[in-house]
Amino acid sequence: KDDPAFQAPSKPIGPFYTKVEADKISGDNKSVFQEDARGRGWRKVVASPTPLVIFNRQTIEKIAREGNIVIAVGGGGIPCFYVESNKLQGIDAVIDKDLASALLAAQVRADKLFILTDVPKVCLNYNTPQEKPLDKMTIAEAKKYLDEGHFGEGSMAPKVRAAINFVERSGKDTVITESRFLGDEHGGTRVTII
Structure with a gap:
């Protein structure tokens, strides 16, 4: 609840509204609305705080230790905080x-984190004539590219931040790719310490 994200809600949720509807709802319950970048209307926005704890981590670890493939935190989880002990x-x-996945992977000491997306590799200048797919990025390069605005906030930027988070916590690699390249040793973009 103390995360700075609560001071600047940015994650759109729910249906689209007209400006009049959004103003009425906002006036009734102090919700924050933003206009959609593609002109589809107004949507409520909420904070997207950095996850600190995965509450079911031990259960997830146990299932994985038993040889099962675990798919978890796909929706990020239910945001909550302690009001008392x-x-x-x-x-x-x-x-x-993506940040929840990176946290969980670090907490369960995963050998590698795979972050799936709908493109084969992370690209600089995405969707332009100068597009450049990246095979590998160091943490320093990833941070530099983020600062330069190469990755969209609603798409690749959160994935790159999550990759950095996991690599910094664990010292192990992250691969960002689409699912068809999971078994390919040269598939995707590898984010590494060096």
Whole structure:
């Protein structure tokens, strides 16, 4: 609840509204709305705080140790905080699924993190004539490219941040790619320490 993201809600949720509808709802319950970049209307926006704890981590670890493939935190999880010892309360927010995955992978000491997306590799100058697919990025390069604005906030930027997060916590690699390249040793973009 103390995350700076609560001061600047940015994650769109729910249906689209007209400006008049959004203003009315906002006036009734103090919700924050933003106009959609593609002109489809107005949507409620909520904070997207950085996840700090995965509450079911031990259960997930146990299932993995038993030889099962675990698919978890796909929706990022339910955002909540402690209001008192051992009592959780939900909060109006959305947990980023990529950051939650990176946190879980580091906590369970995963050998590698695979972040799936709908493109084969991370690209600089994406969807332009100067597009350049990347086979590998160091953490320093990834941070530089983020600062230069190469990755869209609603698409690749959260994935690159999650990759950095996992590599910094674990010292192990992250691969960002689409699912058809999971078995390919040269598929995707590898994010590494050096």
